[in-house]
Amino acid sequence: MLCVDIKKKLPEFTLDMQFSVENNIVVLFGPSGCGKTTTLRCIAGLIKPDDGKIVNNGHTFFSAEEKTIVPPHRRKVGYMFQEFALFPHMNVRQNILYGVKRRDQSAEALYKRLLGLLKIEHLADRFTDKLSGGEKQRVALARALMAEPEILLLDEPLSALDSNTRFELQAELKRMQNLWKIPFILVTHDPEEARCLGDKVLFIEKGRQVSNF
Known part of the structure; x- marks a missing residue:
């Protein structure tokens, strides 16, 4: 609590x-x-x-x-900002994994799970300026949860x-x-x-x- x-x-x-x-x-x-x-x-x-x-x-x-x-x-603590704060020079995968210190099998499994849960697997290689507002929101949520916040x-x-x-x-x-x-x-x-x-x-x-x- x-x-x-x-x-x-x-x-x-x-x-x-x-x-x-x-x-x-x-x-x-x-x-x-x-x-x-x-x-x-x-x-x-x-x-x-x-x-x-x-x-x-x-x-x-x-x-x-x-x-x-x-x-x-x-x-x-994960923080989703109002404007999502995604990096335009990075693709979706790079944005989601940004800040992950250990790129091990556990991190890769969580990344793939989040892509599946949020239905954004097809966006992994796309740059964020090519995303709709809803897609950006899902990517920002995946990035926040990728840090496994409490x-x-x-x-x-x-x-x-x-x-x-x-x-x-x-x-x-x-x-x-x-x-x-x-x-x-x-x-x-x-x-x-x-x-x-x-x-x-x-x-x-x-x-x-x-x-x-």
Whole structure:
């Protein structure tokens, strides 16, 4: 279980978040600028909170009291950025395997499994500028899961897609979470998407959870 209890002073308000995530999908829902992405970045270790703690399965990522700060690369947290952040000079295989330290049989088996699960085997040699939005999303998801994370953070991963593709990939995300059995924390400002994807939905306003949506 991931437990988050943090405070971070921002220009317009103080982020003050307390929630926990088991092996399901939790959606952070609310208007732009309410602190959703900042919360993800604190969990990933890209931003340091001012106070509180972040603990995953008894492993402390951050504790102000204990002065503990685990660097991002040691947190086993996958992060899917809103614009996917794929490398245009690399093909799909190279993008998915980017950052994999040991290219052994185990890594190759996981790579092939992800290609099959996400139905992108035929794209392995294609460069990312030749992919559709839905294909890019699947490649970005495969790359994030290739690192075998214990938590996956998704920052508005479907916002740039058309409605039909979004509907299809909402089902894909739920299926992959059910297979991987790790916490998915997803950010959106779309109420329909929040209802569809979230096992639990936290409505955020000005850095605070105001209700379960």
